[in-house]
Amino acid sequence: MRYHNTFGINVRCRRFAEYKNIGELYEFICSQPRTIQRLHIGKGSNLLFLNDYNGIVLRSQINDVRQLPCEEPGVVRLRVGGGLVWDTFVNRCIQHGWYGVENLSLIPGTVGAAAVQNIGAYGAEAGEFIEQVDCMNLWTGHRQVFTHDECRYGYRFSVFKTPEMQGQWAVIHVIFRLSTSFQPRLDYGGIRNELQRQGISEASLTAEQLRQTIINVRQSKLPDPKVTGNAGSFFKNPVVGREKFEQLASCYPKIPPSDVSPYEVKIPAAWLIEQSGWKGRSQGRVAVHNRQPLVLVNLGGAQGEEVRQLAYDIVTDVESRFGIHLEPEVIFIG
Numbered sequence: 498m499r500y501h502n503t504f505g506i507n508v509r510c511r512r513f514a515e516y517k518n519i520g521e522l523y524e525f526i527c528s529q530p531r532t533i534q535r536l537h538i539g540k541g542s543n544l545l546f547l548n549d550y551n552g553i554v555l556r557s558q559i560n561d562v563r564q565l566p567c568e569e570p571g572v573v574r575l576r577v578g579g580g581l582v583w584d585t586f587v588n589r590c591i592q593h594g595w596y597g598v599e600n601l602s603l604i605p606g607t608v609g610a611a612a613v614q615n616i617g618a619y620g621a622e623a624g625e626f627i628e629q630v631d632c633m634n635l636w637t638g639h640r641q642v643f644t645h646d647e648c649r650y651g652y653r654f655s656v657f658k659t660p661e662m663q664g665q666w667a668v669i670h671v672i673f674r675l676s677t678s679f680q681p682r683l684d685y686g687g688i689r690n691e692l693q694r695q696g697i698s699e700a701s702l703t704a705e706q707l708r709q710t711i712i713n714v715r716q717s718k719l720p721d722p723k724v725t726g727n728a729g730s731f732f733k734n735p736v737v738g739r740e741k742f743e744q745l746a747s748c749y750p751k752i753p754p755s756d757v758s759p760y761e762v763k764i765p766a767a768w769l770i771e772q773s774g775w776k777g778r779s780q781g782r783v784a785v786h787n788r789q790p791l792v793l794v795n796l797g798g799a800q801g802e803e804v805r806q807l808a809y810d811i812v813t814d815v816e817s818r819f820g821i822h823l824e825p826e827v828i829f830i831g
């Protein structure tokens with residue numbers, strides 16, 4: 498599985514199967530003994546394998562993009578295969594003048610996983626643009642369509658991540674609703690500064706320029722998994738009550754808040770980790786990235802357990818200093 502997870506963890510699985518269409522997946526599901534566990538993956542960019550996986554790993558090769566009928570002016574509806582690389586989809590949308598997902602440029606992984614994870618970056622989330630998710634049950638082969646509301650999208654959350662639903666469904670196709678007019682969102686993560694640096698005026702900004710700007714900002718901040726094994730942000734940004742935030746702010750006036758509601762505040766996990774002295778620290782064959790403390794990296798040949806131990810040490814330390822428990826965003830397998 499080493500080349501099927503961006504951490505580059507060298508584990509084995511019992512069986513690995515890719516499918517090119519719905520019929521192939523159905524036949525495969527029905528032909529396998531029910532006693533063997535099943536895991537559907539995309540590009541493995543949010544997974545941490547702790548051990549060999551004693552089950553079947555499935556992956557979609559359904560990569561088609563089809564425009565669906567739509568009577569609503571200014572709206573484009575697209576049915577996209579779950580196996581398509583997410584960034585290929587984003588690029589294709591921009592080339593065709595279908596707008597909305599530009600800020601999600603260069604996020605690793607597949608379209609199917611984007612609908613499970615509700616990927617997000619720079620003030621946008623995939624769930625905003627998803628109308629339906631067309632799935633097949635991994636155990637029975639039963640088909641089901643989940644509407645946007647049934648997906649229950651939230652911060653890095655969907656119904657597919659609930660304990661009852663996790664690991665039960667293969668995302669076959671995702672139906673997106675995009676716009677034919679470009680409405681840039683520039684208020685996040687230094688996009689405006691980068692535009693200024695490149696001498697691009699907001700008035701003349703094109704979607705392609707915005708995409709390139711996002712790519713530049715991401716590449717300057719995040720390690721490339723092809724060079725250094727990692728799974729992006731290891732932890733979610735914790736949300737705390739306003740009272741807890743005020744209490745912390747009185748001790749740490751520089752704490753960077755971001756409001757999520759009148760009662761709750763989101764605190765950057767990267768700030769908590771950096772304040773705890775973990776930025777750039779290594780522990781054997783694993784480390785906290787020296788530019789982005791939210792990212793844990795495999796320095797070469799690490800096992801999943803080593804990454805988990807580092808994550809555990811960080812969680813324990815942050816909790817003892819700030820009384821805030823960090824939740825992993827990365828999914829542990831095994």
Ligand SMILES: Cc1cc2nc3c(=O)[nH]c(=O)nc-3n(C[C@H](O)[C@H](O)[C@H](O)COP(=O)(O)OP(=O)(O)OC[C@H]3O[C@@H](n4cnc5c(N)ncnc54)[C@H](O)[C@@H]3O)c2cc1C
Pocket residue numbers: 503536537538539540541542543544557579580604605606607608609610611613614615616617618664666667668669719720721722727728729730828
């Ligand atoms: C360098 C880097 C930067 C990143 N930046 C961001 C970011 O900015 N924002 C963000 O949100 N995430 C980010 N991530 C995390 C990652 O890109 C996303 O979680 C992505 O959606 C994972 O896609 P994947 O195809 O690799 O899925 P995997 O990691 O293979 O799987 C993730 C989950 O989705 C499920 N899954 C995958 N495909 C299917 C399918 N077809 N049907 C059913 N279930 C499926 C898996 O079972 C698993 O539960 C980053 C990761 C890296 C390595």
